[in-house]
Amino acid sequence: MHVIFRESHGLDATETPVDLDQSPADLVVLSFSDSDLGAFAAGWHLGKRELPTLRLANLVGLKHPLSVDTYIEKTLSHARGILIRLIGGKSYWDYGVQQVRALAAEKNIALAILPADGRVDAQLDEMSTLPVSTLRRLCALCDTGGAEAARAALGQLALAAGLYVKPSFGPKRLPRVGAWTRENGVICPAQVACRIDKKPLVAVCFYLSYLTAADLHPFEVLSQQLKEQGFDVIGLFAPSLKEPEAARWMARQIRHLTPVAIVNATAFSGIGGDGTSPLDAGDVPVFQMMLATSRRKDWQEAERGLSPADLAMHVVLPEVDGRLSGGVGSFKQPSRRDPDLEFSRFAHQGDPERIKALVDRLAAHVALQTKPRNQRTTALVLSTYPGKEWNMAHAVGLDALASAQALLADILADGHAISDVDNLTNRLKSNYLHWDVEAYMSALASLPVTLTKTLFDVWGPPEDDPAFNGGHFAFRALRCGSAIVALQPERGSVATRDADYHDTARTPRHSYVAFYLWLRKTCHVDALIHIGAHGTLEWLPGKSVALSEACWPEALIGDLPVIYPFIVNDPGEAAQAKRRIGAITLGHIPPALKQSATPDRLAHLENLLDEFSNADGLDPKRRDRLQEDIRSEAQALGVEDDLGLNQATSTAEAITRIDRFVCDVKESQFGDGLHIYGRLPETKLDFDAAIAVQSERDGLRKAMSGRRVQAGPSGSPYRGRSDVLPTGRNLFTTDPRSVPTRSAYAQGVKLAEELVRRHLQDHGDYPRHLVV
Structure with missing residues (x-):
């Protein structure tokens, strides 16, 4: 049994007969490669005045025998020279090669069928009608690539076809760098x-x-x-x-x-x-x-x-x-x-x-990099991670209020015009800054109509917003010289706060939208520091990555630089901030772990959830396998019973609730105290915390100066991940050096076994060679 190698050229590859409907020309170039055809198009335009007429076609459109016959009749039969570039040899386009070879022999057409893999193919040489020396020159020019080389190849083909072309001078080979x-x-x-x-x-x-x-x-x-x-x-x-x-x-x-x-x-x-x-x-x-x-x-x-x-x-x-x-x-x-x-x-x-x-x-x-520090406006936005309504500036593993005070002191020392930094906690409880509705409506006009329509459909007019009163919005915020310190507003209703926090389908309410437009349009903030994991901006509706202007995160943050101190052991959620609001996520020390049996029991489940977060969108098959593993692990631990989940619960809902449960347990039971960004912990740790907190301050300073912040891995320094130290680096979530994970390894074993089984079934023997 012979297995013919086939390549799928994207979603449009099809073997349905098509008519390319090209008129005749002196020369024709055919290839499966978009790059080849693009270079020949550019080369022909460079020498348009001297070169013969040319037709280009992608062989994807000529897979069906009827398509080949039609193209030969309409276009190729009138050509003087034909160049075909194939990857995979004659069998890759077997019917076409045979028919074009017969046409060339009958009509004395200069035919060059060239390999596109850099190797000599004697079978293709035999099917061509040109001398081997000419074929090698054409191969060398095609392998070189670029418009000049393609122009020279067209000239060479034209000469071989008996068409006079002026020689092209100058270098044909592009430098490697x-x-x-x-x-x-x-x-x-x-x-x-x-x-x-x-x-x-x-x-x-x-x-x-x-x-x-x-x-x-x-x-x-x-x-x-x-x-x-x-x-x-x-x-x-x-x-x-x-x-x-x-x-x-x-x-x-x-x-x-x-x-x-x-x-x-x-x-x-x-x-x-x-x-x-x-x-x-x-x-x-x-x-x-x-x-x-x-x-x-x-x-x-x-x-x-x-x-x-x-x-x-x-x-x-x-x-x-x-x-x-x-x-x-x-x-x-x-x-x-x-x-x-x-x-x-x-x-x-x-x-x-x-x-x-x-x-x-x-x-x-x-x-x-250039704006004087004493002329910059910086916003410090404090997370209000889901808790009770009376929780203020509640972040995972970070004392957000104390960190804000520390960060203000640091940027003051760097020359920013900071003042009135004392007693932030009490002042934030009662202090409000206001923005009038007329300015809001004017700024709202800059957003895509699809977003504003949804906003009004879901929440009604601005006057219905709980934070609206007397013709203006009231934000829990205060000014500290050139800095604005604010609590991140509620994105939805207080009654559904916990459910709304991670809801990527829930449209933010008017006061939330107004807050970010106010920072950008009225306060003209130069940089935004979001303090603590994690906020809600990166969880707003829109694409997972590669956002558009009609995605809420981009619509609200715009081009504003976002600097985001983030707990170093939460890579899955740091990824949201990096990919959806372009944040520089500066890892910070997590609180030391308490001695408890619970973290050990949930450690594997947490790893599966982190891996699922990375696999979602990247590897659908592994994602599906991980969903099964997560539910099995949660059932074995009794987590599903505790959460009231059963077999009828949808997988999406189950994963969401299990993830929320693990996040809550990790935050409330695992941490011993809260870290203050850039400051030494009071508890003695197993590593040199002085180096880590200095790195945290250096990372903030570099980010605030528009400089590069070194990348660093994520994970828990208390679970053997000493490589995450020092903190203060720009977190990345997937470390190639730590793969494959157990789930990925299991998936790889399954795929390998299936490949060997299929080969054994088709050929009656084990494969001798394999290319991955």
């Missing part, structure tokens, strides 16, 4: 380093493959918008940030160019064998621009925002490097049909709206 600008293409980095006007420089890092595929539209849009904001821009490209030579080059350029910020469009983590990323060399914030492989329409309709693959590549693993979320910058979709080539390429299309949001966020962080 280099610099790029929207105006001049590939340049020497020194040209930017010697710029005359010396505007603040932003470095944009991307893969060499985007250049070889002429797939640069996202970077062109980004460059234009950065320049409109007053920045200079340089693109830096490399094949990989982990290739040692390329990494060293990238780090040298960043140190030499001294950018004020970096936008990174490479995927995964860039940390090499020495434990550092070349992007760390600038000591500036690095914003991760997500290049989605989905179409914009799919993203608009998806609650998760990104596919599991995009989530892993552009969100989860880049967080290990400490990169800040820049949001989605492009979508992969068809461009406008090129009338000259009768071809619409499938490529990354930069999204101006989303890129503007990234640029605004970057500019707000950069402003912290």
